[in-house]
Amino acid sequence: MSTNGHTTDPQNGSLLMQPIRKVGIVGYGAYVPRYRLPGTEVARIWTKGLGGSPIKEKAVAGLDEDVTTMSIEAARNAVARAAIDPKLIRAVWVGSESHPYAVKPTSTIVAESIGTSANIQAADWEFACKAGTEAVQASIGMIGSGMNAYTLSIGMDTAQGRPGDALEYTAASGGAAFLLGPADESVAIYQGSYSFVTDTPDFWRRSGETYPTHGDRFTGEPAYFNHTLSSARTLMELMGTTAQDYTHAVFHQPNVKFPSRAAQMLGFNDEQIKHGLLAGEIGNVYSGSCMTGLTAILDIAKAGDRILMVSYGSGAGSDSFDLVVTDRIEAARHRAPSTWDYINRRTVIDYATYCRYRGKLKD
Amino acid sequence: MRDVAIVGIGQTPVGEHWGASLRELGADAVLAALADAGLSSADALIVGNAFGASFSSQTQLGALIADYANLNPIEAWSVEAADASGGAALRAGYMAVASGLADVVVVVGVEKSTDSIAQTRVMARNVALDADYEAAHGLTQTAQAGLVMRRYLYEYGVELGAFEGFSINAHANAKGNKNAMFQNQIKPGAFARASMVADPVNLFDGAPDADGAAAVVLMSADAARDLGKPAVLIAGSAAATDRLTLHERQDLLYLTAVAESTQKALAQAEVALGDVQVMELHDSYTIMTTLALEAMGFAARGRGWALAANAGEMFRPTGKLPISTFGGLKARGNPVGATGVYQAVEACLQLRCQAGVHQVPQAHTALIQSIGGFGSTVVTHVLRLLD
Numbered sequence: 047m048s049t050n051g052h053t054t055d056p057q058n059g060s061l062l063m064q065p066i067r068k069v070g071i072v073g074y075g076a077y078v079p080r081y082r083l084p085g086t087e088v089a090r091i092w093t094k095g096l097g098g099s100p101i102k103e104k105a106v107a108g109l110d111e112d113v114t115t116m117s118i119e120a121a122r123n124a125v126a127r128a129a130i131d132p133k134l135i136r137a138v139w140v141g142s143e144s145h146p147y148a149v150k151p152t153s154t155i156v157a158e159s160i161g162t163s164a165n166i167q168a169a170d171w172e173f174a175c176k177a178g179t180e181a182v183q184a185s186i187g188m189i190g191s192g193m194n195a196y197t198l199s200i201g202m203d204t205a206q207g208r209p210g211d212a213l214e215y216t217a218a219s220g221g222a223a224f225l226l227g228p229a230d231e232s233v234a235i236y237q238g239s240y241s242f243v244t245d246t247p248d249f250w251r252r253s254g255e256t257y258p259t260h261g262d263r264f265t266g267e268p269a270y271f272n273h274t275l276s277s278a279r280t281l282m283e284l285m286g287t288t289a290q291d292y293t294h295a296v297f298h299q300p301n302v303k304f305p306s307r308a309a310q311m312l313g314f315n316d317e318q319i320k321h322g323l324l325a326g327e328i329g330n331v332y333s334g335s336c337m338t339g340l341t342a343i344l345d346i347a348k349a350g351d352r353i354l355m356v357s358y359g360s361g362a363g364s365d366s367f368d369l370v371v372t373d374r375i376e377a378a379r380h381r382a383p384s385t386w387d388y389i390n391r392r393t394v395i396d397y398a399t400y401c402r403y404r405g406k407l408k409d
Numbered sequence: 410m411r412d413v414a415i416v417g418i419g420q421t422p423v424g425e426h427w428g429a430s431l432r433e434l435g436a437d438a439v440l441a442a443l444a445d446a447g448l449s450s451a452d453a454l455i456v457g458n459a460f461g462a463s464f465s466s467q468t469q470l471g472a473l474i475a476d477y478a479n480l481n482p483i484e485a486w487s488v489e490a491a492d493a494s495g496g497a498a499l500r501a502g503y504m505a506v507a508s509g510l511a512d513v514v515v516v517v518g519v520e521k522s523t524d525s526i527a528q529t530r531v532m533a534r535n536v537a538l539d540a541d542y543e544a545a546h547g548l549t550q551t552a553q554a555g556l557v558m559r560r561y562l563y564e565y566g567v568e569l570g571a572f573e574g575f576s577i578n579a580h581a582n583a584k585g586n587k588n589a590m591f592q593n594q595i596k597p598g599a600f601a602r603a604s605m606v607a608d609p610v611n612l613f614d615g616a617p618d619a620d621g622a623a624a625v626v627l628m629s630a631d632a633a634r635d636l637g638k639p640a641v642l643i644a645g646s647a648a649a650t651d652r653l654t655l656h657e658r659q660d661l662l663y664l665t666a667v668a669e670s671t672q673k674a675l676a677q678a679e680v681a682l683g684d685v686q687v688m689e690l691h692d693s694y695t696i697m698t699t700l701a702l703e704a705m706g707f708a709a710r711g712r713g714w715a716l717a718a719n720a721g722e723m724f725r726p727t728g729k730l731p732i733s734t735f736g737g738l739k740a741r742g743n744p745v746g747a748t749g750v751y752q753a754v755e756a757c758l759q760l761r762c763q764a765g766v767h768q769v770p771q772a773h774t775a776l777i778q779s780i781g782g783f784g785s786t787v788v789t790h791v792l793r794l795l796d
Contacts, residue, residue, distance in 0.1 A: 097604045262527050268427045 065190015070232020075123020221334020495749025496779025
């Protein structure tokens with residue numbers, strides 16, 4: 047596969063990212079809104095029911111929900127599982143491509159709502175669908191360097207799909223929050239990470255535009271697959287691992303087909319990806335996509351399980367993480383609703399209601 | 410007038426060349442054709458291109474490709490005739506050599522469709538329609554095919570599934586062509602169930618836009634004989650036009666320019682329709698293939714569709730009337746302004762007995778036809794192996 051002329055050869059020492067001190071996930075939390083728009087509803091309106099749907103249904107935020115409120119929900123679950131005083135958190139970072147404000151941070155509202163102190167870093171991140179995992183990479187660096195003990199990295203979206211566009215089937219709402227901290231307090235410990243980034247314009251939304259534009263099939267091989275596979279392969283090579291070394295793998299999931307094919311190309315089987323593959327049930331939650339998948343894995347994982355998480359963000363880049371689950375997972379997972387509690391809490395809506403909830407009706 | 414022969418051929422794979430630009434594709438094909446001819450330069454370069462301005466924001470392709478192929482200061486310019494641009498460029502090259510104004514001419518067809526995304530591309534393609542009376546009212550090229558096909562189904566009482574043989578044949582013939590965009594097969598029955606694009610034209614009916622470039626090197630037949638390489642004579646070359654707008658036509662279901670250019674090219678070549686052993690038609694839509702076969706005289710009016718019923722025997726390389734032998738526009742793909750030159754390259758491979766699994770046994774006369782708009786520009790060439 048072409049890497050568009052880019053190399054993964056190390057320029058200066060090892061490419062593997064490992065902090066000075068070990069960092070892990072101390073608490074995690076997902077949030078998925080209750081409303082579901084079936085793919086058949088979109089097809090009913092736009093294709094006379096013909097042509098099928100890439101997923102069963104997608105999660106839709108309600109009238110009173112946005113990235114801020116949903117981030118607060120997920121963050122509260124992460125804090126509950128971590129069982130720490132939120133005033134110990136020293137950074138709140140929210141990755142999204144649907145921040146409610148163009149100018150005014152989501153992260154400050156989230157931070158104050160969950161009860162942090164004012165002694166924090168706070169910022170909104172944007173890198174299409176990998177804004178959340180970019181914030182995780184930064185958290186690993188911050189904690190791993192000893193600058194502070196706990197940070198909160200969130201990937202959350204109320205993704206936009208133009209009415210009638212192929213994206214309308216999948217562009218969904220939801221995401222996850224990860225409270226990172228010292229390894230000895232963690233439910234899963236980062237073994238190493240890697241990022242692969244190029245200038246590849248496969249999907250974008252210019253300032254002031256309501257809906258994104260995408261490059262049709264260009265979003266596949268040169269974009270999603272090139273970056274996802276380059277990132278995952280390089281990390282596994284750096285870690286000296288193969289697909290067989292992982293209990294679970296989770297990928298960015300714009301649909302069911304792409305992550306399934308990427309997994310297969312990397313040597314993973316269906317059993318390894320089934321717990322993290324949620325796109326068929328909730329759609330593509332963009333910045334929260336593989337992060338939400340990871341929460342579903344942690345909900346059922348056992349101590350010693352090894353997990354590969356690979357994000358993808360258009361524009362384009364991919365972050366890969368190698369994690370090993372600890373025995374602290376058993377006590378922590380029950381302190382907040384599971385991801386599937388949210389997925390099973392569902393109210394199906396029709397296209398008209400979807401239009402109202404997502405503000406599709408303009409004067 | 411001198412006889413003209415094709416002495417070199419070159420082509421790039423047809424598909425989505427995300428990593429290659431218009432100039433790279435064009436130069437690759439030019440250099441491949443020159444290498445095939447055993448030459449390193451020419452007197453002129455003629456470029457067939459339909460939508461460089463709208464797809465790629467690029468005109469002056471003659472200078473662009475001549476520069477990139479390191480052929481400066483060669484005379485170079487482009488020819489545009491919508492989807493018939495490749496065929497028209499070949500005819501321009503033929504005229505240049507036949508007239509004696511140039512001795513060696515490279516004709517390259519090139520298109521870079523994926524410089525635009527699909528929605529933009531549909532709009533960009535509309536410049537080939539009548540801007541005032543068609544495009545401004547929302548008509549597209551595929552919608553034109555839909556309107557004509559609907560009328561055909563109504564007039565002759567034909568079911569949509571009757572056309573499937575054309576698409577099945579194209580995909581079957583593409584199998585083994587490493588330069589084809591699609592090598593998957595279409596199962597019988599799948600055609601009639603495919604998603605509609607512009608009802609009744611469906612997803613398995615229309616040819617896909619693609620990137621690609623193909624080139625041929627032309628010189629006089631006498632010079633070609635001296636070259637000592639297998640050469641193909643351009644025995645007939647003719648172009649004709651019809652009214653641009655569909656609503657101005659006397660008869661919506663008869664492609665007069667197809668009939669006109671076919672008859673002229675055959676007459677020049679001094680061969681009859683029955684002497685043609687292999688054809689590369691402009692199968693952009695099954696209705697286009699149907700109407701072209703009727704206008705050329707291979708079927709009575711209203712009966713072109715019936716040929717598709719026996720496509721498996723009729724149109725395969727070993728059949729009575731081999732068409733789309735490397736997949737045609739439908740499966741090889743339609744790199745719009747390059748398509749007419751791909752047809753020439755493929756016909757040369759047939760006549761030079763270098764077509765491999767696509768080889769039509771004992772093919773000595775080939776007909777290639779390039780159509781712009783819905784039959785408003787038609788360029789037909791008759792080719793045979795140079796004695």
